[in-house]
Amino acid sequence: MNYSHSLLETYETCPLKYRLIYADRVKTERKSVEAFMGSLVHETMEWLYRQVIMARVPSMEEVETYFSQRWDRFFHDGIFVAHREFTAGDYREAGLKCLRLYYGRYHPFDSGKPIWLERKVVVPIRLEDRQARFVGVVDRLDSLGGGRYEIHDYKTSARFPTLEELERDRQLTLYQIAVENSLPGVREVELVWHYMLFDEELRLRRSAEEVQRVAREASELVMEIESRTEFLPREGDHCDWCEVQEFCPKRKHLHLVGSVAAPELGYDRGARLVDEFVRWKEAREEADRQLKRLREEILEFSAFHQVDNIYGTGHLLKISRGERWKLPSAGTEEREKLAECLKQMGLWDRASDLSESRLQAVLRELEGSEEGSLIQSFLTKEESVALRVSRRVDTDD
Ligand code: SF4
Structure with a gap:
């Protein structure tokens, strides 16, 4: 060639x-x-x-x-x-x-x-x-x-x-x-x-x-x-x-959706699906905001009236209180010391957990190296799909 x-x-x-x-x-x-x-x-x-x-x-x-x-x-x-x-x-x-x-x-x-x-x-x-x-x-x-x-x-x-x-x-x-x-x-x-x-x-x-x-x-x-x-x-x-x-999965849709043949070929359905996806996503984000606000109000109500079970017209909301340990943040000295301590006590295997997202980052860093291949040999690959939406930068609004 x-x-x-x-x-x-x-x-x-x-x-x-x-x-x-x-x-x-x-x-x-x-x-x-x-x-x-x-x-x-x-x-x-x-x-x-x-x-x-x-x-x-x-x-x-x-x-x-x-x-x-x-x-x-x-x-x-x-x-x-x-x-x-x-x-x-x-x-x-x-x-x-x-x-x-x-x-x-x-x-x-x-x-x-x-x-x-x-x-x-x-x-x-x-x-x-x-x-x-x-x-x-x-x-x-x-x-x-x-x-x-x-x-x-x-x-x-x-x-x-x-x-x-x-x-x-x-x-x-x-x-x-x-x-x-x-x-x-x-x-x-x-x-x-x-x-x-x-x-x-x-x-x-x-x-x-x-x-x-x-x-x-x-x-x-x-x-x-x-x-x-x-x-x-x-x-x-x-x-x-x-x-x-027109042959690239990253730009094919943008390229074709503006063409006359888009509705005929079904490409415009993509635009409708994205619009609907964004509508529901925004509705969910709004719902999350409202739920957060309600949670705070409910806890306030509970503390003020000294009640843990609160009755709605058709539902009962129960508040359970308890305690859980919070880990020191990743990368801090306390976290290192805790890890060391667990290892010395022989408890590391039971207490530690592998984080998938962190492992992906480590593998990206080690791409092409022997260490990377060794780690990969313990893993199986499965397809991962994520949907993310962002504002189009090619539109004027
Ligand atoms: S549109 Fe961008 S990502 Fe797709 S083939 Fe062309 S240069 Fe590569």
């Missing part, structure tokens, strides 16, 4: 999304408008530099026309806008802004000699017992002469990276290996990111050790993916941009 940067990044973001796209290969027409805009900006930049290589510098108007015509031709219903305060038209303008800023800054595009444009590269990754392949596409490679090269990457994201994020880069660092492996006499390689919406250029040089470290980490990640048997969904803000929501 080939491993690309987007594959590894997808796995790190959400293992289930990785499985759906790269293992199950589900088919979807959905694409975020950001991804659509980014790919058109890349195509336009490739076209621009192909003209430059042919000794022809297109005008800004031609660049805009190239982008706009492709936008009109390829935009389709599956392209979605996750940021509800923006429209698709805003993204079209943002794409044009990227191109205008870049054009204004670099015209006439002669700071280096472009020798690769959108070039596919393959980097071998050494695994424990064999090799895998990291594949990618270099946006542009410039030769500066004398064995000096620059790997350029265009970014259309509206999020500017921190230095730390840049230093964590894997993609361009692995491309550096491809450049060093493919061209003769490479002396220096510089990584250059163009954050086009900000008109900013970020540069980084990687030492041989750093390149090796990044390659080693990539191979460790590949081995982790290959050894995985379970690919669980990892929810987060990134879900709003997920193209495979």
Whole structure:
């Protein structure tokens, strides 16, 4: 299997999304408008530099026309806008802004000699017992002469990276290996990111050790993916941009309930069930509040009138009083001392109790360790289902 940067990044973001796209290969027409805009900006930049290589510098108007015509031709219903305060038209303008800023800054595009444009590269990754392949596409490679090269990457994201994020880069660092492996006499390689919406250029040089470290980490990640048997969904803000929501148990209902076919397919029943569930839950919470209040009033009544049995019209309420020992809180010194004392007296087995929720927490901490496996060997697994409700954050009320 080939491993690309987007594959590894997808796995790190959400293992289930990785499985759906790269293992199950589900088919979807959905694409975020950001991804659509980014790919058109890349195509336009490739076209621009192909003209430059042919000794022809297109005008800004031609660049805009190239982008706009492709936008009109390829935009389709599956392209979605996750940021509800923006429209698709805003993204079209943002794409044009990227191109205008870049054009204004670099015209006439002669700071280096472009020798690769959108070039596919393959980097071998050494695994424990064999090799895998990291594949990618270099946006542009410039030769500066004398064995000096620059790997350029265009970014259309509206999020500017921190230095730390840049230093964590894997993609361009692995491309550096491809450049060093493919061209003769490479002396220096510089990584250059163009954050086009900000008109900013970020540069980084990687030492041989750093390149090796990044390659080693990539191979460790590949081995982790290959050894995985379970690919669980990892929810987060990134879900709003997920193209495979319709196949994910976390977002499938939200995705389908807004579609015309929802009532026909029965998906809208889910919304009615949740609404009814919330109504009863709220009624129960209100009932709990009223019961707490009544309990206090009843105890007050009982103390005032010195009565333990209180008669209603059809029911009798009995108050039993007694005493029970209360344990010191978990984690306190008193609790530790008590445990120690019980052990010394040989009473620990009789007095102590295993808390299931605490055991789950311990197992989560020990996940993947020998101790965790040993504890699990005493346990049986049974399905657990919990229903929790919270306010939807995607609605305006
Ligand atoms: S919607 Fe979220 S949790 Fe589901 S596959 Fe996509 S990224 Fe993962």
